[in-house]
Amino acid sequence: MIETRGLRKSYRSRVGRETRTVDAVRGVDLKVAEGEIFGFLGPNGAGKTTTLRMLATLIEPDGGEAVIAGADLRKAPAEVRRRIGYVAQGGSTWDESTAREELVLHARMYGIGKADAQARTVRALEAFQLTEYADRKCKTYSGGQRRRVEIALGIIHEPKIVFLDEPTTGLDPQSRAYMWDEIRRLRAEGMTVFITTHYLDEADALCDRIAIMDHGEVVVEGTPADLKREISGDVLVVGLDPDAVEPANSLLADEPYVRKVESGGDSGLRLYVDEGATAIPWILRRVDGAGLKLRSIELQRPSLDDVFLTKTGRSLRES
Amino acid sequence: MKTARDTWLVFQRQILLLLRNPVWVFVGVFQPVMYLLLFAPLLKSALNAPSQAEAYKIFVPGLLVLLAIFGGLFQGFGLIAELRAGIIERSRVTPVSRIALLLGRSLRDVVSLIVQAIIITILALAFDLRVFIGDLLLAYLMLALIALMTSAVSYGVALKVKSEDALAPLMNTVAQPVLLLSGILLPLALAPGWLQGLAKWNPFSWAVDGTRALFVGDLGNEKVWQGLAITAVLSVVAVAWAARQFARSVR
Numbered sequence: 410m411i412e413t414r415g416l417r418k419s420y421r422s423r424v425g426r427e428t429r430t431v432d433a434v435r436g437v438d439l440k441v442a443e444g445e446i447f448g449f450l451g452p453n454g455a456g457k458t459t460t461l462r463m464l465a466t467l468i469e470p471d472g473g474e475a476v477i478a479g480a481d482l483r484k485a486p487a488e489v490r491r492r493i494g495y496v497a498q499g500g501s502t503w504d505e506s507t508a509r510e511e512l513v514l515h516a517r518m519y520g521i522g523k524a525d526a527q528a529r530t531v532r533a534l535e536a537f538q539l540t541e542y543a544d545r546k547c548k549t550y551s552g553g554q555r556r557r558v559e560i561a562l563g564i565i566h567e568p569k570i571v572f573l574d575e576p577t578t579g580l581d582p583q584s585r586a587y588m589w590d591e592i593r594r595l596r597a598e599g600m601t602v603f604i605t606t607h608y609l610d611e612a613d614a615l616c617d618r619i620a621i622m623d624h625g626e627v628v629v630e631g632t633p634a635d636l637k638r639e640i641s642g643d644v645l646v647v648g649l650d651p652d653a654v655e656p657a658n659s660l661l662a663d664e665p666y667v668r669k670v671e672s673g674g675d676s677g678l679r680l681y682v683d684e685g686a687t688a689i690p691w692i693l694r695r696v697d698g699a700g701l702k703l704r705s706i707e708l709q710r711p712s713l714d715d716v717f718l719t720k721t722g723r724s725l726r727e728s
Numbered sequence: 729m730k731t732a733r734d735t736w737l738v739f740q741r742q743i744l745l746l747l748r749n750p751v752w753v754f755v756g757v758f759q760p761v762m763y764l765l766l767f768a769p770l771l772k773s774a775l776n777a778p779s780q781a782e783a784y785k786i787f788v789p790g791l792l793v794l795l796a797i798f799g800g801l802f803q804g805f806g807l808i809a810e811l812r813a814g815i816i817e818r819s820r821v822t823p824v825s826r827i828a829l830l831l832g833r834s835l836r837d838v839v840s841l842i843v844q845a846i847i848i849t850i851l852a853l854a855f856d857l858r859v860f861i862g863d864l865l866l867a868y869l870m871l872a873l874i875a876l877m878t879s880a881v882s883y884g885v886a887l888k889v890k891s892e893d894a895l896a897p898l899m900n901t902v903a904q905p906v907l908l909l910s911g912i913l914l915p916l917a918l919a920p921g922w923l924q925g926l927a928k929w930n931p932f933s934w935a936v937d938g939t940r941a942l943f944v945g946d947l948g949n950e951k952v953w954q955g956l957a958i959t960a961v962l963s964v965v966a967v968a969w970a971a972r973q974f975a976r977s978v979r
Contacts, residue, residue, distance in 0.1 A: 465821050487823050495821040501814035505745055517737050518822040520730075562818065 410570055410601045411441035411464065415473035418459050433459040435625040436473065441603060441618075443569075446596050448616030449605040450713070452725055456625040457605040458498065458574055464603070465495040465572050478569040491519065494563035494571040498578065498605075501559050504548035508539055508558045511547065512565055519566040526565075533561040537591065553584030560591060564600065571595060573604040577611060589615050609713045609725060621717055628720045633713060640711040640719055642668065643685030647692065648677040648705035657701050666691060671718065677704070681715070734825040738832020746836060757844040760795050764788070764851055767913075775914070781856040788852045789867065789939035790912035792845050796871045797906065797932060799844065800878025801899045803837050804886030811890060816974075826975040830883060830967065837879040838872045845871055863942040870939050870956055874932070877963035884970035910936050931958045 416437040419430050434456040441447045449457050463470045464477060466486040475482040478492035502511055509530055516526035534540045537557040547555060556576065563571050576592065577585045592615060595602050606612055612619050613633045620630040629636060649657055658678055662670045666688050669681040682688040685708040696703050717725040746752070768787050769780075777783035810816055819829055845868060849857075859867075882899065889895055909923075910916075910932040916924050927933040938955020946952070 467817065467820060490821060490823045493821070495818075497814050497817050499814050501818035503745075503810070503813055503815055505748060506741075510741070510744070514737065514741055515818070515822070518734070518819060518824040520823065566822075 410443045411439060411447075411475070411477050411603065413437055413439045413464070413473065413475040416460065416463060416470050416475055417472040418456075418463060418468065418470055432625050434463070434470075437622075437625075437627055439620060439627065439630070441570075441601060443601055444596060444599060445617040446592060446602045446604065446615055448612040448619035449603065449622060450607065450609070450612045450619050450717075450725075451605075451622035452607060455622045457622055460622070461495075461572050461574050461603070461605055465493060466490055467495075491566075492569050494566065494568040496559050496563035496571065496573045496576065498574040500555065501562060502547040502555060504546065506547055507544050508534065508547065508550075508561075509543045511558065512561060515562045516565045521566060529565055533565055536594075537561045551584075553580055553587065556580060556584070556588065557591070560588075564595065568600070570601040570603060573602065575605055575607070577606070577608065585611075607725070609717075613713050619713070621713075621720065623717075623721045629716065636713065636716045637711045640681075640715055642681060642683045642711075643688075644709040644711055644715060645680040645682055645685055645688060645692065646673070646677060646705075646707040646709055647680060647696075647703065648707075649696075650702050650704065651676075653701040653703075654678065656699065657696055660695060660699055660701075661692065664691070664695065669719075671724065681719075731825045731828055731831075734828030735831045735835070737824070738828050739835050740832075742833055742836035743839065746840060753840050753843055756795075756799055756840070757847050760791050760844070760848055761851065763791055764848060764855075768855070779856075781858065784852055784855055784857040785859070785943045786915055786940060787913075788848065788857055789943045790910075790936050792848060792867070792871055793874060793910065793932060793936050793939055794907065794912045795844055795848070796841055796874040797878050798903060799841050800837055800875045800880075801882045801903055803833070803879040804882035804895050804899070805892055807833070807883050807886045808890065808892055808895065811887070816887075820974075827967070827971040829974045830880060830971045833883060834876050834879045834967070834970075838875045841871060841875040842868055857943075859943050860945050863945055863947060866947075866952070866956075867939045867942040870935055870942075870959060873956070873959040873963045874935055877959065877966040880963070880966040880970040884966070884973040887970075887973040887976075906930060906932055909933060912936055915940075931962055934958045 416434060418434040419432045421428055421430055437460055449461070451457050459468070462468045464475060464482070466482065466489050477489050480488035480492055482489055512530040512533055513526045516529050517523065521529070534543045537560065539554065539557055539561065542550060542554060547558065550558065560573065560576065563573070577588050580588060592602055592604065616633065618630070618632050620627045622628065654672060654677060658670055658672055661667050661678065661680060666682055667680050668683070671679040673679055689706060692706065693703065714725050768784065771777065771783040771787050772780050775783055775786060777786070849864065885898060886895055889898065909927045909930040911927060916927050916933060919927070935955045935958065937951040941949035941951045
């Protein structure tokens with residue numbers, strides 16, 4: 410559905426008198442299959458939105474190629490526009506308009522006739538449970554309602570692919586769960602959904618496949634399960650007294666069965682080990698032998714954050 | 729065909745929103761009305777005009793051109809609000825015609841200007857201004873072209889600077905000399921030679937001269953077609969330039 414090769418974009422920014430070139434996206438290769446929810450994960454400033462905006466024809470790439478829903482991004486952007494939907498991060502509704510007006514207008518901008526646009530609007534309002542508020546001004550909507558209108562706008566012309574830029578950012582947990590269901594419904598209707606997010610749990614729970622982006626590059630791509638499986642071994646979360654964290658860190662980092670130690674601040678350490686069950690008694694003995702107080706120890710399966718950590722050396726939570 | 733359809737689409741929405749909040753049309757007309765009521769009465773003696781009606785024939789055309797210039801130049805503010813709300817980006821992901829995104833908005837501005845011009849004209853009629861309807865319609869055409877040009881410029885600049893803080897001083901800086909060099913408040917016939925020479929380079933001074941000729945019923949005056957031609961050419965240039973800004977990537 411989407412195939413990109415070497416997609417690049419750099420910006421020139423002026424700092425004082427100096428002009429600097431910032432490589433926002435430095436060669437992105439992606440393959441997104443039809444009918445999947447593809448998640449684009451990464452810290453803020455990783456280049457997710459820039460990539461998305463290039464794919465949605467909003468900014469022109471400096472280099473590279475992309476074919477989207479069978480249309481060439483560089484040669485036929487107008488054709489790409491017809492086949493995709495795009496929902497921006499910052500909103501796209503006008504305070505003084507109603508959801509119905511917005512939807513009809515947006516459908517008509519795709520060249521759809523008036524009667525058809527109105528019929529589609531009625532169906533979309535129904536599907537997104539917005540009928541009740543359809544004729545109220547957008548400024549009266551809650552954050553969740555407004556986001557639903559925006560998603561409905563993005564798919565009113567029944568595109569093959571819809572791009573959603575951080576669709577759940579700023580929503581309360583309930584609206585977020587509701588939005589996940591909506592996104593799954595789009596997939597069930599045969600749409601390919603491309604979302605960006607910086608929530609690990611969202612990528613894990615919602616996406617069929619993900620790509621993790623950092624500093625303008627895709628560092629890893631695959632299904633969440635495969636990516637986590639690739640990190641062989643377990644994660645041990647060790648709870649310690651605040652003043653015991655540092656000594657325990659240097660103590661355990663030298664142990665042969667510990668592959669990596671990450672400090673979790675005052676609360677303890679995250680240890681990456683080959684086999685959690687056998688490592689636990691060794692750790693207990695070592696920490697106890699050094700006279701440090703251990704509060705808790707917990708065995709965890711690797712998360713997507715651990716995937717990010719092993720690929721970039723940083724935690725996504727911190728960046 | 730597609731451009732016309734899309735322009736109509738954008739125009740319809742803009743007019744709908746304007747009608748929902750028509751107070752802005754009246755806010756825009758407030759200042760020129762004040763000029764008409766509180767400044768124009770000074771003109772009969774200042775201009776040595778034979779009657780108040782004659783003075784109005786000189787002053788009202790200038791006032792209308794002023795309204796068209798300022799009304800247009802400050803339309804960019806509304807666009808920046810739309811930019812911020814994501815409306816422009818949302819439009820740009822659709823295959824909608826780029827020139828229609830501009831024209832739909834600029835035509836709304838033209839309509840709202842003409843409504844304001846009609847209000848001013850009717851008020852001026854109460855002060856014994858008399859003008860032949862055919863000449864008046866031609867004058868309105870001139871005003872429409874000016875508003876189209878200035879609002880297109882304002883939209884193009886708004887898309888470039890993307891902030892109200894930059895747009896306001898920029899537009900004021902342009903508007904001030906344009907206003908003073910167009911003989912709007914007083915005819916440039918009163919000006920010294922160097923000032924008249926400078927004003928020749930100001931297209932709006934040609935537009936004001938042309939509109940004044942129309943208001944005195946001098947349809948054959950070459951200033952009429954010169955003014956119309958200059959404003960027409962400039963509005964085409966302005967529209968073409970601003971439409972390109974809509975087509976280019978803006979956030």
